[in-house]
Amino acid sequence: MSAAPLVQRFKALLPAMLADLERLVRCESPSHDLAAVAHSADVVAAIGTERLGAAPERLVSDGRTHLRWRLGSGQSRVLLLGHHDTVWPLGTLETHPFSIDRGVLRGPGCFDMKTGLVMAFHAVSAIADPEGVTLLVTGDEEIGSPSSRALIESEARAAEAALVLEASAAEGALKCERKGVSMYEVRVHGRAAHAGLEPEKGVNATVEAAHQIVAVTTFADEAAGTTVTPTLCTAGTSRNTVPAESRFMVDVRMRDAAEQTRVHAAMQALRPVLDGVRLEVRGGPNRPPLPARASTQLYARAAKLADELGLPPLKSVAVGGASDGNFTAGVGTATLDGLGAVGGGAHADDEHVLLDMLPARTALLAALLAELLGTRACARRGMGSVSLIHADHAPGSAGGTT
Structure with a gap:
């Protein structure tokens, strides 16, 4: 069966994804405001619980609130990584309100990186068996991850691969190398x-x-x-x-x-x-740097899946900006970054997300996650599924640094 129905699934789910994203963007979460970050964690936890059917662990370090979902009872195999804090101060919504106009979504933190969180929730919910997935959402990435670094590195060491939901580079390119x-x-x-x-x-x-x-x-x-x-x-x-x-x-x-x-x-x-x-x-x-070799094999698999999903050819870039993916690669875990939103304007007044790309990008994330787990991604709930396992990619074969 063609994998294209997976893209159709997320097109059908786009209104629900946008509703989740509006809740997140309307909850301002500047990194330096501990109360705001704690409140944002409540909102992220509520949405994640609704989508995943499980509540997260709340991990508070130095007053900063992080969330962790460990799905299944077995060993963690794939780490999904994101953050819910932003660079925008309280009150930004007054001058940069949440809006959707002609397929462009705007609002503080929408691109960097609350859309990535919504994508993660919906992609995981599409997996037939998410056993082995750990979803970690931190609350201090924008200030250098001072309280979450040890947590990120610990979770990465336990996983075979880390998929980072930071926003993409220009034209949806994945960030396969970071300084x-x-x-x-x-x-x-x-x-x-x-x-x-x-x-x-x-x-x-x-x-x-x-x-x-x-x-x-x-x-x-x-x-x-x-x-x-x-x-x-x-x-x-x-x-x-x-x-x-x-x-x-x-x-x-x-x-x-x-x-x-x-x-x-x-x-x-x-x-x-x-x-x-x-x-x-x-x-x-x-x-530490995220070297290209840490992403090589994961990027090749993502590019192949993009082709099978009927998506435009994937691109990869090296960027000067850093993310928590630098930490996961730094401990020797295969890492693929920039899997989140397509748009632009991170940290800038024109921050935005292109909605026509959101279903396809979420389908790609779900497909890659399913392949790494050796399971299936459902095209529609209760309507069968799409096999995403290939003979040359045995379950669990993604481990180690490339």
């Missing part, structure tokens, strides 16, 4: 003095910061794909005072672990230029 991230804060401690009466008695933290900012930019390596970017910078207390304190942030992106180690050593080796200055370097590696 790693390191984050630093450099604090400069000088000495204050009156800028007009006796500036020579001061030690200017702004001038020292300027020297250090120029120095850290030299740690970049364009050929290796390593970027080192000074970002936020603050200094001083008043116009007529030699600044005693200054600080600046540094964002580092790299393709491989060796570059991450090199830049970290260089940052730690920074030394003052001016006499009397004390430097303090905080931070370090945040996410």
Whole structure:
């Protein structure tokens, strides 16, 4: 039987998916607001319970609320990974309301990544036997996953494959390679003095910061794909005072672990230029790189399934942005990222989701999940099913790092 009925299933379910998505988008969930994230977790849990027929575990760490569904009683085999926090502050709905107009859905967090959560719920509900699926929804991804990293890595180590529901790249491309991230804060401690009466008695933290900012930019390596970017910078207390304190942030992106180690050593080796200055370097590696080899086999299987579903040929890209998929790949688990919404405008005023792609993308997710589990994805409830197992893909054969 053709697998095309699976796409038709999700076309029929599109109104239900949009209703779920509206509930999620209308529940604002800025990462730094613990109460808002906790309330969002309640909404996500309610929708997930309705769709999956099972309630999640609530995991609270450092006040941040994460949700975990472990389906079946056996060993976890496939980890579905997403987050419900967003970058948008409370009140954003007043200026960026939830809306659907001519096939385009808008609203804070719709693309990054609440649509991915809805897709996960509906894709899992289409699986004939979801035994072995773990769905983890975290609440702090947008701020670097400080409280969920250990949880993500633990769940990834137990699984054979991780499917990440972050939004796709342009034209629906999957994100098969992501750069790693390191984050630093450099604090400069000088000495204050009156800028007009006796500036020579001061030690200017702004001038020292300027020297250090120029120095850290030299740690970049364009050929290796390593970027080192000074970002936020603050200094001083008043116009007529030699600044005693200054600080600046540094964002580092790299393709491989060796570059991450090199830049970290260089940052730690920074030394003052001016006499009397004390430097303090905080931070370090945040996410390891997600190398292309971690996605190769999963991407090939997804591309084959897309063809069988009658979808346009899949594309893959390497991106500079990181996700929790960096953590799953970092512990050696095969990882495929960017399986979520097709649209654009992540973190921007034009954040949006293209609805005509939603049923097909959800069908692809369900098909890939079913194949990895060695089970079936139902075309319609109570109306038979579509086999998605192939002779060259035995159940459980996706394990390990590619």
